[in-house]
Amino acid sequence: MVKDIEGGVTAAQGFRAAGIHAGIKKKKKDLAIVVSDHPAVVAGVFTKNKVVAAPLVVDRMQMEKSPRVRAIVVNSGNANACTGERGLQDAWQMVASTALALGVPRDEVYVSSTGVIGQTLPMENIISGITAAAPLVSREGHADAAESILTTDTFVKEVAVAVTLGGVDVVIGGMAKGSGMIAPNMATMLAFITTDARIRPSLMQAALRLAADRSFNRISVDGDMSTNDMVLVLANGASGIPEIASTTDPSYDAFATALEHVLTRLSKMIVVDGEGATKFVEIRIVEASTEEAAAQAARAIANSNLVKTAIHGEDANWGRILAAVGYSGIEFDPAATEISFGSLPILRRNYTVEFSEEEAKRVLSEKEIVITVSLHQGSASATFWTCDLSQAYVDINANYRS
């Protein structure tokens, strides 16, 4: 039983956070620190882009040294990507400054950046920002932290849940940023999750990998894969539960389910806040031969500019949906495929089309639209989340740097 509760990245016991304006952006908050009062263990997934931003190089090295973590420092406004040796030095400097300001070991600090690619960080502002933010960390600081990691996002993205593991209440909370450069098939944005569960690092990594594959890796705003995407999960054991040490421990499944719940909710928030998005679209592929094939078909639909513009125009253009499945690369029988919008059947077997354009328009005029595609092949399914493609997306991205 997963129960939604108030709060975000500090909802779990023993976590504090702060977020301030350090002067990377003109006015908005742009630097966040999250700290665990007790040594925590960490799991992480990172972008699969071959162009990897400096903070991710640093974090992977930290993770190889040990699974222990005490703090995360995040800046927005500048991605510290494509910045070469200088960028790596700057990322390490952020780690060192945060460790010093908080009095924690350097090896236990993680760093993350998001924003413009190819510009070096304004390190003076960042170092004084870290020094100013460190004393401010508090249980109440989650909202400020969540605000500080945003770029073109229009609202903060926080989630927290409680779940009972072996009779003990455990909390998982987190924050994310999304908005642009959201593509499928990897960890696709920044998300920082904290929990007071106690769990073996390898198991948490496995749970994170699976949950990310079914949440962050199943959303799409524009199909572009970022250089900076990462999801970190910190578990500090402050709830006092015995360590989850095996996948056969019933607490493992309960924890994994709660984690997936948190990641899925953050993923959906990212889609709702997609650049220029006016509609939230859930794409369900059902009766597929395998979950992989279902996800592959869903991804092709979710990334189709033609499908996304048709949805924006509230046009029941099912042919574009079928065409996208057609080029997704999966094996299927187009004549056996059925498509519904909400509960309204649009395409039935053998290309039978008998829907009222008025009813379809009514379904498509909603803010949330569910598109179900049945392949009539098997019993596997996958769900994907995306948004429409609007003129506003073009407006936002034609002038992002200025």
Add this chain to the structure above:
Amino acid sequence: MVKDIEGGVTAAQGFRAAGIHAGIKKKKKDLAIVVSDHPAVVAGVFTKNKVVAAPLVVDRMQMEKSPRVRAIVVNSGNANACTGERGLQDAWQMVASTALALGVPRDEVYVSSTGVIGQTLPMENIISGITAAAPLVSREGHADAAESILTTDTFVKEVAVAVTLGGVDVVIGGMAKGSGMIAPNMATMLAFITTDARIRPSLMQAALRLAADRSFNRISVDGDMSTNDMVLVLANGASGIPEIASTTDPSYDAFATALEHVLTRLSKMIVVDGEGATKFVEIRIVEASTEEAAAQAARAIANSNLVKTAIHGEDANWGRILAAVGYSGIEFDPAATEISFGSLPILRRNYTVEFSEEEAKRVLSEKEIVITVSLHQGSASATFWTCDLSQAYVDINANYRS
């Protein structure tokens, strides 16, 4: 020596064409017939989409029967795709009516459709249109034919060239339609090419495959793959040249070069006329390890909504270009990569960026933009053509059916 000449699909000797309004669209021309006075041989490439429109099923069956062709009938306004058994019957009916009206064998007529998916053809209009168009075919009819195959295109796309093969002047001409659903990695639109060369069908198929891979398969408007794409080449031998019967015949290379020239020019026209396009963008990947890797990297850049919107906004956002190469799947060293816009270096080795924003803005304010990405890996290269992504693209596609 390939020489551009006037004309289109009837520029080669022995070809005639007509284009009329048959009543599929409200007012515009929507039905074309191309006929060869002499039996011709045919080569073709078709969409790789698993959802294949009825005319392509028919044409593939015609091609299996024999390589001979006398006529092509094309309608716009309705794709005859996702129309099931009825659609197949309608496509065969178009073949039969055209054969009857022209007095040519049924097995030697090809059919093609483009337009809205999922609606059955208005066969009464089409049959009377075919009956009306057949007597009108003429050497002057190429422009009407080229106009009749358009959908959201804003101008007709015709090309013709002359080339001397073994001392004899041979002509290759053609017409195409494009505009939306233009994606890489297949024959990506309708194009009909005629030539008075005499060439063995298997050799013409090989020349077409290679030329299409380097032209139609290297353009992108929106990354969506259509259900109806096809390119047909008809060769009727009317020039009187001896048959090109071997790849070692020097005329084979000359013919293949001229054919690629025709296909490339039509491809570029399609990009220029991309839905909502305001800029023509040539992407050159140079110093790559293989041509395939170069094309793969170019395709990722050409399909990136973020790159395309940045170009629309005349914003020198080179980071998005490098990020797209990063997720293209090729192996490369980001720190060794260099990027230029026109002749202006933007990114040099080791992420060195020293360009004037003003100069970059000047280059990007042009209608035609060349982006060169040097990977410093080897000596292979590939060129890709695409357009920017504008608010107008969204406008057009949000309401295509209405």
